[in-house]
Amino acid sequence: QVQLVESGGGLVQPGGSLRLSCAVSGNIFRITFMGWYRQAPGKQRELVASITNGGTTNYADSVKGRFTISRDNAKNTVYLQMNSLKPEDTAVYYCNAGIGGIGYWGQGTQVTVSS
Numbered sequence: 001q002v003q004l005v006e007s008g009g010g011l012v013q014p015g016g017s018l019r020l021s022c023a024v025s026g027n028i029f030r031i032t033f034m035g036w037y038r039q040a041p042g043k044q045r046e047l048v049a050s051i052t053n054g055g056t057t058n059y060a061d062s063v064k065g066r067f068t069i070s071r072d073n074a075k076n077t078v079y080l081q082m083n084s085l086k087p088e089d090t091a092v093y094y095c096n097a098g099i100g101g102i103g104y105w106g107q108g109t110q111v112t113v114s115s
Helices: none
Strands: 002-007 010-012 018-026 031-039 046-051 057-059 067-072 077-082 091-099 102-105 109-113
Touching: 002 091, 002 102, 018 031, 018 091, 018 109, 031 067, 031 077, 046 067, 046 077, 057 067, 077 091
Parallel strands: 010 109
Antiparallel strands: 002 018, 018 077, 031 046, 031 091, 046 057, 067 077, 091 102, 091 109
8 A cells, every 4th residue: 555645735925935745655666756736726637846766857837947846765755845936826736656657646735825
């Protein structure tokens, strides 16, 4: 059984920063893909950022230059550093991990950017 546990969400003012963490535990052989998605009310879930086990990163255009994804392979943990947050970044953020060809999801963490 694989579990993904996210933390770090909350309420922040525009221009502020948050750091999300996602720890993967359970029957893990090899994690290949790790990523962060988000879903705002009334919108489809979208990819925010991803990182391969080799360290190759990919970002949505809307977050380039503001968000940074990183991973600690020894801890099976992925992070999302979010700077210069905007109200349009408000959403539930989900962690995703690709293990053995299967994608696993975390429970989601709410990020609200508001003054």
